[in-house]
Amino acid sequence: xxxxxxxxxxxxxxxxxxxxxxxxxxxxxxxxxxxxxxxxxxxxxxxxxxxxxxxxxxxxxxxxxxxxxxxxxxxxxxxxxxxxxxxxxxxxxxxxxxxxxxxxxxxxxxxxxxxxxxxxxxxxxxxxxxxxxxxxxxxxxxxxxxxxxxxxxxxxxxxxxxxxxxxxxx
Numbered sequence: 001x002x003x004x005x006x007x008x009x010x011x012x013x014x015x016x017x018x019x020x021x022x023x024x025x026x027x028x029x030x031x032x033x034x035x036x037x038x039x040x041x042x043x044x045x046x047x048x049x050x051x052x053x054x055x056x057x058x059x060x061x062x063x064x065x066x067x068x069x070x071x072x073x074x075x076x077x078x079x080x081x082x083x084x085x086x087x088x089x090x091x092x093x094x095x096x097x098x099x100x101x102x103x104x105x106x107x108x109x110x111x112x113x114x115x116x117x118x119x120x121x122x123x124x125x126x127x128x129x130x131x132x133x134x135x136x137x138x139x140x141x142x143x144x145x146x147x148x149x150x151x152x153x154x155x156x157x158x159x160x161x162x163x164x165x166x167x168x169x170x
Contacts, residue, residue, distance in 0.1 A: 001038035003078065005030070020153040037074070060104050066097045 008030055017023040059067075073090040080086060112120050138146050138155060146152050 001034050004034050004038065007081070020150060020157075024153070037070075059101070060107075063097070063100045063104050066093065066100050069093055070097050 013026050013030070014023050017026045070090070070093045073086065073093050077083065077086045077090050109124065112124050135149075135152055138152055140146050140151075140155050141158075146155055
């Protein structure tokens, strides 16, 4: 995961996302992608020894095969990181995998809608609208409590720009 994140062109990512919100979203997309790719998930055993199904729903066979192909291409890319053909194949596979994931999610949502189960619908919506990645309240330099995301982002920007080193691009 460290190698993957180290190979991201962060300057381009920030340049193509000039607003704070779009930069934050792009950063979170990359981190979430890295977590999905490198952090293993597992089943949790209940107290009686039976396995409890993982909280994530099971993906379709096509998606799982594409994910397997993506992992294989990633391993090849790690062996030879300067191979442009391998990198190109890997990127194509990532785009295909993301497309398949979106299609799978749309099918799952359609099943929820078609089932006419109001409880399932609200559970699904509540999972989607829950904010799990927010930054809590922070205290600014002047002692003021910051609750607004834009204010927090600006405070972090002021802090990091004050300790950072300016680099002149020629």
